[in-house]
Amino acid sequence: QSEIPMQKPFQQVKELVMEYPVSENEPTEENSYLSYNLVVGDSLDVEKCTAFEVLDYVLLSEPGAPLKQALLDAGLGKDILGSYEDGIYQPFFSIVAKNARPEDKDRFVDLIKETLEKIVKEGIDQKAVAAGINYMEFRFREADFSSFPKGLMYGIDVFDSWLYDEGRPFDHLKKLGIFDKLKKEAKTGYFENLIEEYFLNNTHGSVVVVNPKRGLAAQREKELEEKLAAYKASLSPKEQEKLVKDTVHLKEYQDSPESQEALNTIPLLKREDISRKAGRLYNTEKHCQDTLILHHDLDTNGIGYLELLFDTKQVPERLVPYMGILKSVLGYVDTENFTYGELSNEINSRSGGIYFGVQVFGNAWDNKKTVHMLGIKAKALYQDIPFVFRMIKEILGTSRLGDEKRLYEIIARMKSRQQMSMASAGHSTAVMRALSYFSETACFQEKVAGIDFYRLLDDLEKNFQERKEGLIAALKELIHYIFRPENLMVSYTSDEAGYHGLEGEIRELKAGLCTEEIQGEPAVSVFEVKNEGFQTSGQVQYVAAAGNFAEAGYHYTGALRILKVMLSYEYLWMNIRVKGGAYGCMSSFRRNGDSFLVSYRDPNLRKTLEVFQKTGDFIRSFQADEREMTKYIIGTISELDTPLTPSAKGSMSLNAWFSQVKEEDLQQEREQILDAGPQDIRNLAELVDAVMKQNRFCVIGSEEKLQQEKELFQEMKYLL
Template sequence: MLNRSLSTFMNAFTASDYTMYPFSTQNGKDFQNLLSVYLDAVFFPCLREQDFWQEGWRLENENPTDPNSPLVFKGVVFNEMKGAFSDNERLYAQHLQNKLYPDHTYSVVSGGEPLAIPDLTWEQLKQFHATHYHPSNARFFTYGDLPLEQHLKQIEEEALSKFERINPNTEVPSQSHWSSPREDHVTCSPDALAPDPARQNTLCVSYLLGDITDTFEGFTLSLLSSLMISGPNSPFYKALIEPKIGTDFSSVVGYDGSTKEASFSIGLQGMAEEDIERVKQIISQTIDDIIENGFEEERIEALLHKIEIQMKHQSTNFGLSLASYIASSWNHDGDPVQLLQISDSVAKFRQSLAENPRFLQDKVKHYFKENTHRLTLSMSPDEAYLEKQAKAEEEKLQKKIQALSDSDRKEIYEKGLELLTAQSKTQDASCLPALKVSDIEPTIPITPVHISAAGGVPVQYCEQPTNGLVYFRAMCSLNTLPEDLRLYVPLFCSVITRMGCGGLDYRQQAQQMELRTGGMSVSTQVIPDSTQLDMYEQGILLFSSCLERNLPHMFQLWSDIFNSPHFDDEERLRVLVMMSAQELANGISYSGHMYAMTRAGRHLTPAGDLQETFNGMEQVKFMKRIAEMPDLSQVIRTLPRIKKHLLNPDNMRCAVNTTPQKLSDTAAQLESFIRDVAENRKERKPVRSDITEIAFPPQELNFQPCQMKTFFQMPFPVNFVSESIRTVPFSHEDYASLCILARMMTAKFLHGEIREKGGAYGGGARMGGGGLFSFYSYRDPNSVQTLSAFRKGVDWAKSGQFTQQDIDEAKLSIFSAVDSPVAPADKGMGRFLSGVTDEMKQGHRERLFAVTHKNLVDVAERYLSVGQRTCGVAILGPENETIKKDPSWIVK
């Protein structure tokens, strides 16, 4: 359906005790189409044996066409779960839940422990579906402006009327409470990118709390959790993070209301084994301190202010957020409406505090101090972990193989061929409803913006119904920054709002930001030029939002950051560096395909090179090096040098989104902010006010693209593979054809090759705004074979073996992304950030509509053919002998 609809979201989520099937679209007809397909897929799936082999697990010859090749385990979910558990954070969270709730459904892995998956039979799966995926066990949720009666009628006619009510017996009983605390230990694989290889232990204490269907209690505990752990002013941050015993909180931290009974966890990762007892001590001491001292009133106010902003801020996935927010409680028969009445909970909370000043301290005493149902779980790396996993899998495999007769083996070979044949056939999807290209709006709505100036700085104003919030952005150019400082920019961005400024130390700064704003952030930006591949704009983006009443406070905080940021607190900087390095190392197993794509594009365009510096493996390794430095004084000397180049009104432009009523007030505040930071200008220049242009001149470089193949050996059992090809920029006439080609190759060719046949969790092609056409695969058991699947995809495109319907479906799929909803806070941002105006977008739109069969074959030939292309390749994955022996690869 991704290719037959204008959906803005379509997926399925598996939680520990429910599955949720959400979809959304802005088109009424499309909504009905999707609803009928979803009802059919959820309640009346085919669940054929072949589907079970492909998606679940099967025994098959390594090479399905060679009966003498060894038998191995294959299957999409089998590989997905192996990939999921190569992520140590995920592994830890899973063990913690299994051991805290040992008596019921939460004691097992809902997605399947990889080595237990081959024990599941097709019959068991069908039986499970018949009892669990039944309307008697379902809850429906709709959100939006379409009339409800129509949805109810369709749900009744297409699903509910076809079933008799059953008792599904899916209630989860309460976990019986332990009379004394428990301890446990698990192991994981060592992390090659850990900031300190000798400190890779995790320890966490987890407490069983109350039933999540008690709405107010849940609200109170989740607030209490934020007070205990959120931000540098919280007691656990001060007690655990600042002494630098570990790199960051454990992967599971705080209140978790996703299971029938909630839990709260607190602990550390990245610590030395000898500190384990000390950390247990600190946790228990901190709880005693909280019971004695409680929380400052200002911190409670800051938290309630945050809730007020969250209720006013409009996001594009508001309906989905609400659905996710109520899913767990409603699933256990809680009252979903009560859960949504947040203002009532806030009022009741304020009242409880007024009546009993020790209200929160009493909760801490009851749920933490006196709670005997608590688990202390430690995790340490084991050098032989992956080996043991592989050995256990091999033993399981051999056991299965030994039980086979010759006729079983013959049958496996024949079934493997059958599956391959089925996978190679084009599925007939004609029974599915589809929108037509003519259902797409021919023109885009124009977003009016007006450009003016404040103190000589260009400003874009965009009037929007922002619900009483003001959104501010400033783009600061990096053009004057010396080359040797580039690598430090992401670190600068992550610490500049967290080290203190003006008269505020970092704790006071964090407090003021929470009390007065919806957050303040700084991030790197690499913006490819829309007309030329070797030009780009580089900068950092400042972003913040606030309630209208807090405008002066928000700008005052930015003024202090510009005029007098604090950089000299080495202790604070080390804490931030450790956390940042740990976060980067943890993120690779989750976003490996992004790292592979960024690396593959490194030598193809100047913007691609900078992306790798800021966001790629190069940045991960750089932060690891910084985290390992015994002395950070050299870094402390570097930060003010960067600040001098970046936080300078001479190379800055701003954007404001707010309500028409608040516009002049915001303009006045912005004007005074620019005056306040004028001393940061390089030289006194006369202030311009006749500003019509808002972009900086892009940088042009003398850049030679070159071919490069890089392999990063990682402690994963799966690969992330990418190949990137240099093509054309956004406004080039072939850009639209390449976008549609990428989408069509993904749906009609690569998905089948990489996921269905190859067993990877995902894969495909995408066309990036920077003129790079990228192939990728995700959690992939193959590496070099996937590169040849990419090549086959190009041959398939060049051969023109696709239909007009294939092209139309790819167009629908592209337009659903192009036309996805934009929140009031983000309107006009394409223009502000990348200079892409509504007229340019409309031109791109018309080129998309106009793409023909001939255009697609032409661009495949012209840009993607072996002789034509300049490409880069990158793989992240386990040890690989084939690649090591091949001199054309650089092995990292």
């Protein structure tokens, strides 16, 4: 049993008011956060942990969830988030209102309690509970952790109980019996009792209000400078001298390599230990009438992974950004036979979900060629694939796109989530923006998911009454442009038994698609190097430099994969992270020439761009013996040989088909990696120089820092 003591429950719920920084351009009205947080149980009670995950789904996460909807309907925030944090000894449950008013704090708490009391009295929605349990059980059985190894993820799960009781390492891996028990207990008032005990009669919690404040970032920076100046003044000359010497010693230590003797103690594979055979692609072309089906024949343990892809090449330029909205509307509005909440529960009760998204497939050999599709992804047991098709037909054919109240809720939520995404993943936002100056793939992604797309959401949310009719008209137009029989192709991952019956479902789906005549106007991208700086209220930068080596006449080689590893863990790591103080750094060199270097949570700006510019010099002087070179090759191959789930193998094969990458291309790349020597790396110096000389960059960072370096930019704007 853990020696970590339990925190004693509070006698009454604590309240706290805090501040967070916003830029001069961001509003302070209706921009606060309200949160109600409760400590619920402990991590050794796996049944309760699982039950609270179900409650998160039922009360807050699913579309139309009653607690979320009550708060939205009352105007207590434009986005409602729920979270259950169970990776600690005493888990806690949070209900958060974003874009709220601080004076609504008491109404926020009161309405939460009133809504929960009503649910306890009238009974929880049994269909929603069943859907939540089924959805979690499906994901638990599937155990699809994307590119992360299963063993690693299971190992992390083990710590949820093992940290607190050394005799119980596997509790969180044995949930199947718990799912069965919860299904039975749901009808006996189990979840209502949990709500009453932990949400309504629990004082071990907090109400937190976080208000925006302009100038707070600069104020904190000034306070830190004053604190450091005061500390320096308190030191004697001898102490100051020691501090300088220690700093010099640290920099010398950072610059000095490990001794060869120490490095030789690390066990190491040899090149010949690594398989020279590249991974295979799983693409079998089949046809249903005039529709192409890419079947990825794999053992999926009885699960069918379906992707319906509709070509959007006929969508006019004026409607392209609205595709980013349509994919978030479909499945989240009422249909002929279901409210949007019922629709979600119906889908999740018999499948692993149905998701809409905009897919952009770049050509591996030409960065000006792309295919954009609106995709519908679904996964279900083989016997439930017909059910999935029925639900897709329900959504495509009968969605109520004119529900103004619901559309506003969706737009406000999208704007909120886009804000959070751009703030938390500023490096991705900066890279996409920099690449959009010259790359067709990135330019299209920018229109449907980038900064330009955020500007559209912001305008629609702020001026909804004036824009709503145009929005509804655009969504309805898109349905007719996109969901047409001639636009459809299908990607399906299953074994041969799972493929049986698929073509009949496709024929039925096509029969209900749009066929009326349209006038297609293919969208045309306009490229312009803007070298923008986007100001935020944060204190760090995301610095991205991008270019295309194919423009300068260079060709892709597998050695570029090795270079990516070298830069990310050697040159960029040492100069951007270790010496520069950034949290991270990344690089990429794609087959079509598109390339970038980027820093993550970086205190610097100009200094980082200078490091990027000198990358070619590092490559030109690169030296390595066989042992050192082999280490880089092993690191590169480890990325290529990441264990893939059947679903991931299907997706990889689909991407290769669209990008026109063949198995022989993968084999050539692998051989170039395994046979590479130091000279192959040095030969890339001019290629990287050419990319950096194109001088294309984008920075997202602190208002103060960007103002200090404003002469670097062609354009300066606020991010939000």
